[in-house]
Amino acid sequence: xxxxxxxxxxxxxxxxxxxxxxxxxxxxxxxxxxxxxxxxxxxxxxxxxxxxxxxxxxxxxxxxxxxxxxxxxxxxxxxxxxxxxxxxxxxxxxxxxxxxxxxxxxxxxxxxxxxxxxxxxxxxxxxxxxxxxxxxxxxxxxxxxxxxxxxxxxxxxxxxxxxxxxxxxxxxxxxxxxxxxxxxxxxxxxxxxxxxxxxxxxxxxxxxxxxxxxxxxxxxxxxxxxxxxxxxxxxxxxxxxxxxxxxxxxxxxxxxxxxxxxxxxxxxxxxxxxxxxx
Amino acid sequence: xxxxxxxxxxxxxxxxxxxxxxxxxxxxxxxxxxxxxxxxxxxxxxxxxxxxxxxxxxxxxxxxxxxxxxxxxxxxxxxxxxxxxxxxxxxxxxxxxxxxxxxxxxxxxxxxxxxxxxxxxxxxxxxxxxxxxxxxxxxxxxxxxxxxxxxxxxxxxxxxxxxxxxxxxxxxxxxxxxxxxxxxxxxxxxxxxxxxxxxxxxxxxxxxxxxxxxxxxxxxxxxxxxxxxxxxxxxxxxxxxxxxxxxxxxxxxxxxxxxxxxxxxxxxxxxxxxxxxxxxxxxxxxxxxxxxxxx
Numbered sequence: 001x002x003x004x005x006x007x008x009x010x011x012x013x014x015x016x017x018x019x020x021x022x023x024x025x026x027x028x029x030x031x032x033x034x035x036x037x038x039x040x041x042x043x044x045x046x047x048x049x050x051x052x053x054x055x056x057x058x059x060x061x062x063x064x065x066x067x068x069x070x071x072x073x074x075x076x077x078x079x080x081x082x083x084x085x086x087x088x089x090x091x092x093x094x095x096x097x098x099x100x101x102x103x104x105x106x107x108x109x110x111x112x113x114x115x116x117x118x119x120x121x122x123x124x125x126x127x128x129x130x131x132x133x134x135x136x137x138x139x140x141x142x143x144x145x146x147x148x149x150x151x152x153x154x155x156x157x158x159x160x161x162x163x164x165x166x167x168x169x170x171x172x173x174x175x176x177x178x179x180x181x182x183x184x185x186x187x188x189x190x191x192x193x194x195x196x197x198x199x200x201x202x203x204x205x206x207x208x209x210x211x212x213x214x215x216x217x218x219x220x221x222x223x224x225x226x227x228x229x230x231x232x233x234x235x236x237x238x239x240x241x242x243x244x245x246x247x248x249x250x251x252x253x254x255x256x257x258x259x260x261x262x263x264x265x266x267x268x269x270x271x272x273x274x275x276x277x278x
Numbered sequence: 279x280x281x282x283x284x285x286x287x288x289x290x291x292x293x294x295x296x297x298x299x300x301x302x303x304x305x306x307x308x309x310x311x312x313x314x315x316x317x318x319x320x321x322x323x324x325x326x327x328x329x330x331x332x333x334x335x336x337x338x339x340x341x342x343x344x345x346x347x348x349x350x351x352x353x354x355x356x357x358x359x360x361x362x363x364x365x366x367x368x369x370x371x372x373x374x375x376x377x378x379x380x381x382x383x384x385x386x387x388x389x390x391x392x393x394x395x396x397x398x399x400x401x402x403x404x405x406x407x408x409x410x411x412x413x414x415x416x417x418x419x420x421x422x423x424x425x426x427x428x429x430x431x432x433x434x435x436x437x438x439x440x441x442x443x444x445x446x447x448x449x450x451x452x453x454x455x456x457x458x459x460x461x462x463x464x465x466x467x468x469x470x471x472x473x474x475x476x477x478x479x480x481x482x483x484x485x486x487x488x489x490x491x492x493x494x495x496x497x498x499x500x501x502x503x504x505x506x507x508x509x510x511x512x513x514x515x516x517x518x519x520x521x522x523x524x525x526x527x528x529x530x531x532x533x534x535x536x537x538x539x540x541x542x543x544x545x546x547x548x549x550x551x552x553x554x555x556x557x558x559x560x561x562x563x564x565x566x567x568x569x570x571x572x573x
Contacts, residue, residue: 011480012380015375015378015380016380018371018375019375019376019380019382019386022372022375022386022390023385023386023389023390025448026389026390026392026393026448026452027389029393029401029404029405029408030392030396030404032404032407032408032415033400033403033404036404036407044407045407045410045413045414045415047413047415047418048418049415090298091298091299091302092299094295094296094298094299095295095296095298095299095300097295098292098293098295098296099296102288102291102292102295103288103292104288104289104292104293105289107292110296110300113308114303117303117307117308117311119557119558119561120311120554120557121505121508121509121553121554121557123509123511123530123533123550123553124311124314124550124551124553124554124557125307125310125311125313125314125550126310126533126550127314127317127533127537127543127546127547127550128310128311128313128314128316128317128547129306129307129310129313130537130538131313131317131324131543132306132309132310132313133306147302147305147306148306150302151299151300151302151303151306151307152303153303153307155299156299156303180291181291181292181295185295206395209397210395210397210398212398212399212512212515213511213512213534217534217538227397228397228398228399229399231397231399231400231403232399232516235399235403242407245403246403246404246407249397249399249400249401249403249404250400252397252399252400253396253397253400256395256396256397257392257396260392260395261388264388264391267395268387268391268456271453271456271457271460
């Protein structure tokens with residue numbers, strides 16, 4: 001047994017105190033949000049803060065669905081998020097397979113094209129992109145957001161990194177057995193790439209769910225708005241309804257919280273290995 | 279079948295894999311990227327009825343005397359210079375604390391990381407209330423400590439940038455903490471043992487082993503952070519709307535205004551190209567640095 005000295009005990013104490021302080025700074029805004037979401041507007045700012053409201057106003061969580069078309073916003077966001085994530089997963093893993101495991105003309109040039117664009121922030125070309133989409137009649141359509149988000153270079157890059165790590169002998173053996181490239185992709189590569197697909201899923205989900213500037217530029221009609229720009233519109237219009245704003249904010253956080261807590265390991269691994277995103 | 283034919287078929291199969299992604303990518307990303315450079319040399323209000331005029335470098339020349347652009351450029355740099363070191367140091371401290379074998383480690387990691395994935399609109403809304411100059415709890419606490427005139431935060435031109443920087447550090451440090459944790463786990467434990475044998479204390483181990491061993495991670499974090507700061511928009515929009523006055527106007531905000539408020543697509547694109555130049559410089563520095571560490 002190792003003898004723990006007093007000095008080490010003190011250090012350990014300091015570490016804990018620092019961590020608890022950090023955790024408090026990170027968490028308190030969320031707890032305050034939750035507490036305010038159950039209060040009347042006039043009670044939100046009473047000081048000292050009443051963390052657990054004496055008379056929790058659950059009606060706030062009822063009213064947000066009638067005061068603003070929150071349900072429409074949620075539906076729009078779910079629709080966009082699901083379509084973008086599926087398209088992203090399918091098209092980028094499909095393309096990544098070719099880049100990682102097939103020999104063909106122009107492979108390096110094409111891949112370089114993808115890589116080069118990662119360095120160019122979307123904000124640089126968002127204006128010409130908007131001009132182009134408008135010309136195509138896609139302004140104020142969900143299709144614009146889907147087309148904008150679904151074909152990212154990041155997805156191809158990430159999946160290619162993963163496929164490269166799978167031994168090529170596996171594909172060659174299957175080829176000898178007479179399997180087509182499509183068969184190899186669907187029956188061998190896809191089942192093997194669950195961890196990478198999970199990482200890409202959570203990245204794309206969180207990105208699409210939380211995206212603000214894209215929908216803000218393209219979707220100006222209320223019935224098309226996503227939850228982020230819808231919530232923002234509500235905050236601007238009813239800036240004094242603190243309780244309701246906080247209740248709506250809690251609602252927008254819940255899906256991300258669920259996905260995050262259940263797939264957290266993939267998220268953390270994804271950042272640690274690729275370091276990319278955003 | 280001839281060899282040529284097999285080759286042709288092989289290429290075709292490969293292209294069929296790439297096509298679904300590449301077609302979308304080429305049309306909706308590559309074309310606008312090229313268009314961004316062309317638009318910067320045109321004078322155009324975005325209307326289909328008014329023709330585009332080629333104006334050479336006029337859009338760029340105009341930026342030099344454009345107060346909005348100059349303010350936005352300055353503020354973007356100030357925001358970057360303040361946010362990057364703070365976030366980096368906080369992320370490093372958190373990572374070092376959370377790399378030890380302690381109880382509740384996973385809980386603390388999750389808590390530190392959550393603000394990063396949380397919706398910007400929602401957390402900015404709560405931040406605005408917490409830092410409400412008149413009745414927010416932060417200023418109430420400051421008054422409780424005897425501060426006569428607590429800061430006006432987002433409403434005060436001298437404090438608005440600080441408010442945004444604080445919020446950004448809070449929201450993003452968890453992400454960079456993960457990068458640092460990965461870096462820390464890559465350090466060879468034998469180096470620490472050797473340091474122990476040499477009689478180094480914890481502090482000396484940190485400075486002489488941890489920091490040098492993390493230099494590649496730090497470099498990467500630095501580059502990522504700088505680029506992220508150059509692109510800032512959401513935070514500013516939701517906390518100060520670039521105000522008061524132009525106190526927190528940043529480049530992407532100004533690009534948005536020029537294009538979608540003033541319909542001045544040429545000058546918006548010219549400013550976008552300036553933004554790209556800034557990002558490109560940082561990326562090139564990263565490329566050179568990476569080659570150095572790999573060599």
